[in-house]
Amino acid sequence: MTTATGIAFQLLQSVFVVLAAPLLLGWVNQCRAWLQNRSAPSLLLPYYTLAKLFHKDAVIAHDASPLFRLTPYVLFGCMWLAAGIVPVLATDLPFAPAADIIALVGVFALARVFAALAAMDIGTSFGGLGARREMLIGFLAEPAMLMTLFTAAFISGSTQLTTIVETLAHREFAIYPSLAFAAVAFGMVLLAENARIPIDNPATHLELTMLHEALILEYSARHLALIEWAVAIKLFAYLTIGFALFAPWGIAAAGDWGTLPLAVAALALKLALAGAALALVEAVLAKMRLFLAPEFLSTAFLLAVLGMLIHFLVQG
C-alpha cells in the first residue's frame, strides 16, 4: 500500500461517512414510519432539514459564553474523527493507528462532556436537567461499552479496530458464544448512547421526558444543524463499529480499489438491515422510565462481562 492511496482512501471514507450519515437516519425514519403504518417521509428528509437549518439566522441567548458557540463544531469534529478511525469501507487506513477502541470511547466521551457543558452554559433549568441525564446515561454506558470492546480485544489480541477486523474476518468460521453476548450488549449500549427508544425518544419534544433534546434545547440554525448531523454520524459510526466487531465480512483493504465497490455494496446491505432492525426495535419497545435505564445498562454490562468470562472458559 502506498501512502498516497492510503490517504486517498482515508479521505474518501471520512467524506463518505459524513455525507451518507443523514441518509441512514432517513432510512431508519422511513422504516419506522412503515412499521407504524404511516406514510413514510422522503429518504432525503434529513438533508432537507439540515439545509433548512443552515440557511437560518442563529439565535443565541444573551448569556451564552464562547464555549456555547464552540461546542457544535467540537461535536461535529469529534464525530468526524470517529468516522475516520472506524474501518467503514477499508481496513488498514493510515490514520487508524492513531486511536484504538479505547481512544474511540474517549472521543465519544469528549463529545458528550462538551455537549453537557454547553447545555449548562445558558443557565436554564432544562439545560441542567438534560446535562445531568446525559451524563447519567454516559457513565452507565461507558463501562458496558468498554467491556464489550474488551471481549473483542481478548479474542483478537488487539485493541486496534483494524487488527480486530482482520482477525475476525479471516478466521475459519466458528461460533463464538462470547461474541454473541458481546453483540447483544453492544446493541443495548448503542440504543442508549444514540438516544433511541427505550432509553430516549428521538422524536419527542416534551420537556419532561426528553434527554438528548433537553441538552440541545438552546441551539438553533447552523449550530443545531451541526449537532443533528453529528448525531447522525454518531449513529452511523456506532453501527459500523458493530459491523467491525460482529460482522466484518466484505470490507476492503486500503489501497485496493478493486474490492471497493464490493465493500460499498456490503456496507449498504448491512446498513439497510441494521437500520431496519433498529426501526423494528424502536417500534416494538416503549420508552423506559429514566430510572430503569440503570437496570437496562447494567444488564448490558452483565452480558458483556459474561461474554468475557465465557471467552476465558471456553476458548481459554
Added chain:
Amino acid sequence: MSGSPLTGSLVALLAWLAIAALSLLPGRDAWFARRLAFPLGALAGLALAAFGLQAAWAPVAQMTLPLGLPDLPFHLRLDGLAGFFLTLLGAVSAGVTLYANGYFRDETSARLTLISLQYHVFLASMALVVLADDAYLFMVAWETMALSSYFLVTTDHRLPAVRSAGFLYLLIAHLGAIAILLSFGVMHGGQGDYTFNALRAAELTPFWATAAFLLAFFGFGAKAGMIPLHAWLPEAHPAAPTPVSALMSGIMLKTAIYGMVRVIYDLIGGVRWEWGLLVLAVGAGTTLFGVLYALMQHDLKRLLAYHSVENIGIILLGLGMSMVFVGFGQTAAGALGLIAALYHTLNHAVFKALLFLGAGSILRLRGLRDLNDMGGLIRTMPNTAFYFLVGALAISALPPLNGFVSEWLTFQTALQAPLLEHGVVRSLLPLFAATLALAGALTAMCFVKVYGIAFLGQVRAPRHPVHAPAAGAGRDCGGAERMGMAWLAAGCAVLGLFPASFLLTLNRICVALLGGGVPESALESSWLWLVPTSAAQASYSPVIFLAVIVAVTWLTFLLVRRFYHGRVRYSHPWDCGYPEQTARMQETADAFGQPIRHVFGPLYLMKRHLPAPDDPAPRYSLRIEDRHWYLLYLPVARLAEFVSAKIGLLQRGRISIYLLYSFLTLIGLLVFVR
C-alpha cells in the same frame, strides 16, 4: 560516588531550607517572604525537576552525610525512581509556588513569615523523603513532612473546624508512621543495620515478607488516603490554604506512593500476586468510593479532596495489576502496569494541583467555596475558567490530555490478562478495569457538574460566602497566579501529547526495579506514537489525534462560514412559557448528584429532612455522611476513650501514690532482669 544530579538535588533542597530560614529575617513588611521567597522557591523547584530528570538516566548515586546521630549517619541515594519523584515534586511545586506568591499577597507580615517558613520546610522534607537511603533518615523526613504540613493545615487555627481537621490529620498520619516504622522493623530482621541496602539484602520468609508488606501498605495507605484511612483527607484539604492543599494533594500523597513502590518492589522484593489482589481490591474500593462521594459534595475543595482519594485508587489499580503480573513472572506486563501507575501519579499531581489553584482563585477573589453560590464565573474570570477547563478535561480522562494516557495504559495492562495462568485472576483483572471505566465516566460527570455550575450559567447570589469578595471584585486573578496555572496547564498538555519520551524514562526505572521492562523497541519507535507492546496490539497518537480534531473542527467552521453565513441574533433563553426565571432556578450541585443518589443509594448514609405539609417555613435539607465514621472511626475512638478512662484511674493526684508506682516498677524490673 557523589554524582552531580545528587549534589544538585541536595543543593536545591538546601536552597529551600535557606529560603525557609531567610523568611524569618526581620525587615519591613516581611519583604523577603513577600517578594523573593516564593519566586526563588519556584526556581529551586525547577532546578530539582531538572536534576531529577537527569538522574533517571544517570547511574545510581549514593552519599553519606556527616549528620545524624553518632554511628548513625544519614544516607542519601538517587536512583531513577527517586529521580522521577523529584521531578514530579520540583515541576509541580514550581507552578504552585509561583501561584502562592500571588495568593498570599494579602496576608499580614507575621502570618506570611510563618507560612513561608513552613511551606519551604515542607517542600524540603518531601525531597528528603525521596532521597533518603536509610530507615532512620526516612522516618525523620517523613515526620518533618507530617508536622510542617500539619502547621500549614492549621494556618487558620482560630477556627475550631480547622483545628479538629488538623488533629485528625495528625492522628492518622502518626498511625501510618507507626505502621511504616514497624514495617522497617520487620524487614531488617534483627541485624541492627537500617540502611536500605541492608534491608534489600535481608532474606525474609514469606510470612514475614507478607507482614512487612501489610504494614507498609497500611502505613503508606494512611498517608495516601486509601479507604478506610481516607477520613482526614476531605477534612484537611479544605482547611489548608489553597496552595498548600495543592501541594498536599498533588505531591504529598505521592510520597506515599513512592514509599509503597520503594518498599514493595525494592526493599521487600519477591512480589507475590496475592498482595497484588489486595492492592487491587482496595484500589477499586477507593476509586469508587472517592468518586461517588465527590459527586455528593458542594464544597469545591472538599470535592477535589474526594477526587484525590479516587485518583489514589486509580494509581493503586495500576500498581496492583503490576504486582499481580510480576507475581506471576510476567515482567513485561508488570512493567507496563507500574509505568501506568507512575504516569498517573505524575498526571494526577499536575492536574489536581491545577484544579486546586483554580478553586483557590475563586476562594480568594470571590470568597466562595460552595458551588451553589457560584455561577457564570467564565465571564468575569476567563483565564481561571480556561485553566480550570483544561484541568477538568484532564482529570475526566478525556483525550488528548494527560489523564487519558495513564488510564489508557492501565486498560492496556488489564488487557494483558490472558498471559496469566490462574483462571480466576485472569477474569478478575478486566473487571477491575471496568471499575476504572466506571470511575472515569463518573469523574467526567462530576466535573461537568463543577464546571457547569461554577463557571457556566448565570451568576447566583451567594448565600454562604466564606468571606467578602476581595477588593476590586469582578477581576480575574493576577499575573503570578496566572503563570502558575499556565505552567501546570501546559504540563497537562505536554504530558498528554508527548507521552512516549516520558514513558521511555519510566521504562528505565522499571528495568532497574523489576529487572525487565516493556520492550524498548516499541516505545522508541517514534515520539509521535504510543505503543506499549506492539503496533498490531495497540497504539495511540495524541498529537495526530489532536491535529485531526482541530483541523476538522476548523474546516467545519470555515465551510459553514463559506457556504452559509455567520449572522447571530441575541435573545432570551427559552423559558418554557414561564417567564419568571431567576438564577436560583438553575441546576444546583445537589440536584446534579440526584441520579447518583438514586442509583447508588445504598452506598450512602443519607440524613434527609423533609418539611411537613403544613410547615410555615418549609426547609429541605440533606446530609450525606461517610459510613466509615460510624463503622470504623467512632468505635475505635470510643474504645480509645474507654481504655484511657481505665488508665486514668491510675491518676490519683497524690505524690506518694506516684512514688509507689515507680517503686513497684523498679521492683518488677529487678525481678525481671534477675
Added chain:
Amino acid sequence: MATPFSSQLVNLLAAFLLLLAFAMLSQRRVLTLIKMFAWQGAALAASTLIVAYSTDQKHLYFSAALTLVLKVALIPWALHRLIDRLNVRWDVETLINIPITMLIGIGLAIFAFALATPIAQMAGTLTRSTLGIALASVLLAFLMMIVRRKAVPQVIGFLAMENGLFFAATSATYGMPLVVELGVALDVLVGTFIFGIFFFHIREQFDSLDIRHMEKLKED
C-alpha cells in the same frame, strides 16, 4: 486447534443456558420466569440432541426427548395451571436490589469456572468446557431460590437447578444411565405436583404465597 462444529453449537447453547440463568435471576414476573424455564429446557434438549448425534450415544436421544416433553411442555403447563388456579398470575416481586444480586451472580460464575477448570481437564469429553457453565447455572439457580420471597419462583429455581445438574451430567460424562435419568425425571415431576399441593395448603393457611409467613410456624 479447530473445535468441531457440534461442540461449538453446544458451547453456544451452554452460553444461552447461562444467559437464561442470569435472566431468571433478574426477572420480576412469574409468567416470564416460566417462559424462561421452558426455554432453558429447550436449550437443554437441543444440546443433548447434538451430543447424542455427534457421539452416537443412543440413550441420549431418549433423555433429549424426555427433557423436551417434561421440561418444555409438561412442567411449564402445570405451573401455568397452578398460577392460574392460585391467581398469582400478576405477581410482581420486589427483589433485593437486582444489580447487587447480579454482582453476586458474577462472583458465583467466576467461582464456578475456577472450580470446573481442573475437573474439565480430567474429563475427556467433547463438551468438557461447558462443565463450568453447568456448575454456574446450578449455583445461580440456588442463589435464585435464596433471594426469592414467593413460593412459585422458588420452585422454578429448584427446577432450574435440576436443569443445571442434568447439563453437567451430559457435558462431563455424556449423561447418566437411562434408568437414573428416568428416575430423576419422575422425581422432578412428582416433586412439582407435591409442591403444587403444598401451595394450596400454604395459601389456605396464610392467604398468600409469601414464604415469610412460614416464619410464624416457628415455636417460641
